[in-house]
Amino acid sequence: MHVVTGGAYNGKSAWVRQHYLVDDSTDYHWLSAYQSEPCPDDLSVLSKNIVVCEGVEQWVLQWIENQSITEVRTMGRGLIAKWLDWEQTTAQRKLVIIGSDISKGIVPVESKMRTWRDVTGWFYQDLVKQCDRLDLIWYGINKQLK
Template identity: 60%
Template sequence: MHIVTGGAYNGKSAWVRKFYQLDNVSNWHWIAAYDETCPKDLAAFGQDLIVLNGVEHWVYKWSETQSISEIRDFGRAIISNWVNWEDEKACRKLVVIGSDISKGIVPMEQQMRAWRDATGWFYQDLVEKCDRLDMIWYGVQTQLK
């Protein structure tokens, strides 16, 4: 699993498209969290390279109906499914793109703070399982893992 993070509108998606040369390959699928629900079963897409973009939006949706501990358990179960999918075939790769929402002023609203916390924990669980982590800041890439 490859995790790509950084600030909002800092070039994460463009960097992933260039890094994986998505204009030149055909066996990939891009899932935008803004438009689609969180997939548990990646095999349903029938592709070997899957990009999940904007995963913090899924965590936000979960935070509307679940407690922080429920989100943590739910997120870990989804990550486990994703890792299992990737491990089934050597040619499979999952790329997860998520904006860093941990910087700046801590929100006053309880739900916004819960979302921020849950997203941070979800990212920690993702990073624990990934084999590569890149941060993109203003279009500049730094490999962290």
């Protein structure tokens, strides 16, 4: 699993497309929370070996609407385990997770937005513990952290 993060509009998606040479001829599936696509629970229903999940922070926001923090943490860890199981089934599979870093800047006044920020940060920590590679993107330039 490859996790890619960085600030909003810092070129994360473009970097992933370039790094993985993703274009119309590439065998991949791109899921975007920004396009209101649901978070994939079961990647085995997808027929592609490269799966990119973009905007995971938006899925976390949806999760905290209906579940407690503890439930979201448990569900998130379970989801990561399922994703890793899918990826590790064959050597050709690669899962790329793209998430915006929403932890910087002014702490939100609204409780829900603070919770979103906190839970997203915890989910990212869980992702990073399990990933093979982590890249931070700044204005289209990557820095490999893991």
